[in-house]
Amino acid sequence: MIQPRPRTIPEATVARLAVYLRVLTALGDGGRSTVSSGELAAAAGVNPAGLRKDLSHLGPCGVRGVGYEVATLHDRISRVLGVERSRGCVLVGMGNLGSALADYAGFGTRGFEFVGLFDAAPDRVGQSIGGHTVQPMDALDEVVAATQASIGVITTPAEVAQSVCDRLARAGVRSILNFAPVPLAAPPGVDVRKVDLSVELQVLAFLGQQRLGAAAPLAPVEEPA
Amino acid sequence: MIQPRPRTIPEATVARLAVYLRVLTALGDGGRSTVSSGELAAAAGVNPAGLRKDLSHLGPCGVRGVGYEVATLHDRISRVLGVERSRGCVLVGMGNLGSALADYAGFGTRGFEFVGLFDAAPDRVGQSIGGHTVQPMDALDEVVAATQASIGVITTPAEVAQSVCDRLARAGVRSILNFAPVPLAAPPGVDVRKVDLSVELQVLAFLGQQRLGAAAPLAPVEEPA
DNA sequence: ATGTGTGAAGATTTTCACAGCA
DNA sequence: TGCTGTGAAAATCTTCACACAT
Structure with missing residues (x-):
């Protein structure tokens, strides 16, 4: 028996698949029938190449030179994530x-x-x-x-x-x-x-403070001697 | 002027620092005055070596052969995360x-x-x-x-x-x-x-389902009848 | 002896660049 | 031509192993 796909999808990818699924649902409701990786990536807030790499774990599911069919891709991701079974x-x-x-x-x-x-x-x-x-x-x-x-x-x-x-x-x-x-x-x-x-809040605050520190390097934390 | 520390702390580390801080607070409230990296790591749910690596971004703050002083470490992390300023x-x-x-x-x-x-x-x-x-x-x-x-x-x-x-x-x-x-x-x-x-729920469910699939490889994808 | 601090190895994730197909 | 699919490179994060201070 052949192994059609490696059964392991990276965890980071799974998280993003859930996001793509949501975007696809919205897109489908809006009446769209196809999307390009660039457009889908923009809507999901990720890099287009990364999106394609993510989808590659599901096997080929787009049409070269055209893009992805919204309904088909939605189904494919749903199947993989197991959204169907309650x-x-x-x-x-x-x-x-x-x-x-x-x-x-x-x-x-x-x-x-x-x-x-x-x-x-x-x-x-x-x-x-x-x-x-x-x-x-x-x-x-x-x-x-x-x-x-x-x-x-x-x-x-x-x-x-x-x-x-x-x-x-x-x-x-x-x-x-x-x-x-x-x-x-x-x-x-x-x-x-x-x-x-x-x-999450703490990380957000730290990044903001770090950004400020880099922009205006005043009072650089003053190491206690 | 020398750069005492690289001003960039990895984001993953920042997230864990917030967790360590919480554990240290609990530990301090419990009256403990010192902890080892192993103990702190166990309480925070991480690998001891990783914890030490995380803390290394703050500069040396432990005593070799002994461990970390709870109050000192708490203060140091608070300072870095900027918990002090409201x-x-x-x-x-x-x-x-x-x-x-x-x-x-x-x-x-x-x-x-x-x-x-x-x-x-x-x-x-x-x-x-x-x-x-x-x-x-x-x-x-x-x-x-x-x-x-x-x-x-x-x-x-x-x-x-x-x-x-x-x-x-x-x-x-x-x-x-x-x-x-x-x-x-x-x-x-x-x-x-x-x-x-x-x-988060979706990822959790997927991992669970994947684990089951690996454990009992029955009915590989079996369309719902 | 004990446990920190850290360079180096290993694993994972992101990004790039381009071959290949419509 | 336009966009997908993917190997290869780069960056990031994790883990290991051990030198070193106490």
Whole structure:
């Protein structure tokens, strides 16, 4: 049996494919039928050559001298990312951030479906958010088992994030997205991805300050002797 | 005049420095006075050698054979990241996500201060979130000018994100953090950093699915019947 | 002995340049 | 001619191994 493509697509590429997919959807809705790599790259905010390299991981999918067919490329990327199959997600920690995610309609069209919202606080249990009712933590194992949810999202305070991670893993969740500002350890076979909002702000601020420093090199940090 | 250090710290390193800083704060609060690179790395979820390499960008700041002094290292990183100087941030788009950010206390201790919350919807204007009152978009220029805010955060729907970006840039904001799922163009001198929550989920899901595919190579792509 | 600081090797990602096909 | 697909070069980031200070 031949290996038609190397089964490994670089992670950086996968992230960009998701962006291209969004742009293609918008383009298709706008009635466009073809795009060039230059145009698509501009709309996605990346370098054209890089975009072509990314797409090359999916095999040839454009027409030389012409460009890409919007609908075809959209389908191809959808297939690779697995957008078609709906994936159940459970969300733990229904504070502001959790509520924001539960309410965000954009996930539905990307193959994600929230199948359970959980919180430890009794006064949050029973609330309805984004069409779902918040359930107590006790119900977690049962819901994960019943819905075969494969993804868990943690939006709890940092202090309890690890214990929530453990519970999710034990319940059978295989992939975890962690918004709590703390690194999590998970058993082998479960992978954790982290999003740290304050780190993003910090990096942004540093780059801005660095840029200023380069432009007006005054008071160069004054090393403490 | 000599160049004591190359003024450029890799972006990846900056992101991790922010994480180390958080760990060091926790460690200091716990009464610890010294740490080794191994221990700090474990707490931050990174490789020890990488951590040392990261810190090497700040110049020598440990004691060989002993480790790092928690308080000293904390100060050094704070200095470099510019945590000391308070930076004004304005936030545009007070939906769920905007509210979550405005309410998150963690930013204050990292040198960020929200100095203005804005929304275009009349019924959101006047609400109080995280100790601030939501203001109409008309007030934006004035507030940015008065507070010298240097950072803008966009948590609006995608459709209006570009126009908000333009307004922020015109008002004098130099750094923008964009949560809207659309790439933004900004004038030179303004840098934009993007956080795309649905992309994070998509990457996580893909990696999970890829892992499964590798583990149990059944039904290679099997069209949905 | 112990753990930092760092040059060098290795892996990954980005960019370039151009061959090849419509 | 115009734009895709791709090897090769460049830049970047990570990991290793060990000299060196305490």
